[in-house]
Amino acid sequence: MASDARAFYSAHPGALTSSGAKTLGLAWIIYGVFRLVVTVWLIVFTTTATLMFGALLTRVPDPFTIMTVFHILYSAVIVWSGISAVLGIVAGLTMLASQRGSRILVIAAALLALPELPFGIMLGVYTMTHLAPRD
Numbered sequence: 001m002a003s004d005a006r007a008f009y010s011a012h013p014g015a016l017t018s019s020g021a022k023t024l025g026l027a028w029i030i031y032g033v034f035r036l037v038v039t040v041w042l043i044v045f046t047t048t049a050t051l052m053f054g055a056l057l058t059r060v061p062d063p064f065t066i067m068t069v070f071h072i073l074y075s076a077v078i079v080w081s082g083i084s085a086v087l088g089i090v091a092g093l094t095m096l097a098s099q100r101g102s103r104i105l106v107i108a109a110a111l112l113a114l115p116e117l118p119f120g121i122m123l124g125v126y127t128m129t130h131l132a133p134r135d
Contacts (some may be wrong), residue, residue, distance in 0.1 A: 025095030032088030039081040
């Protein structure tokens with residue numbers, strides 16, 4: 001198993017090539033635009049989501065508290081999606097421009113993208129494995 005890991009790391013150099021960084025930067029921009037669309041989608045359908053969730057609360061002893069929690073969680077998802085979108089776009093643009101601060105931005109974007117199935121996990125794990133320091 002250790003030899004498999006050594007073979008993997010020797011086949012993938014520690015530094016991204018210029019074309020690899022450009023491709024990864026473009027992938028982050030595409031992901032950021034996708035998250036921006038999801039954010040707008042969540043905002044547009046806030047009323048529908050509230051009505052659908054509220055319809056489930058007809059037989060609950062304290063529906064107002066649960067509805068308040070729903071609004072808080074829904075708002076948190078919107079904010080998280082928006083931050084992930086902006087950070088992904090900015091990180092992708094800094095990678096395309098080959099700026100020094102891009103590594104920190106891309107790692108932050110990758111960490112925020114990890115909970116998102118399936119594209120966030122794929123892009124986040126790929127980014128983390130290629131930007132991780134090698135021994």
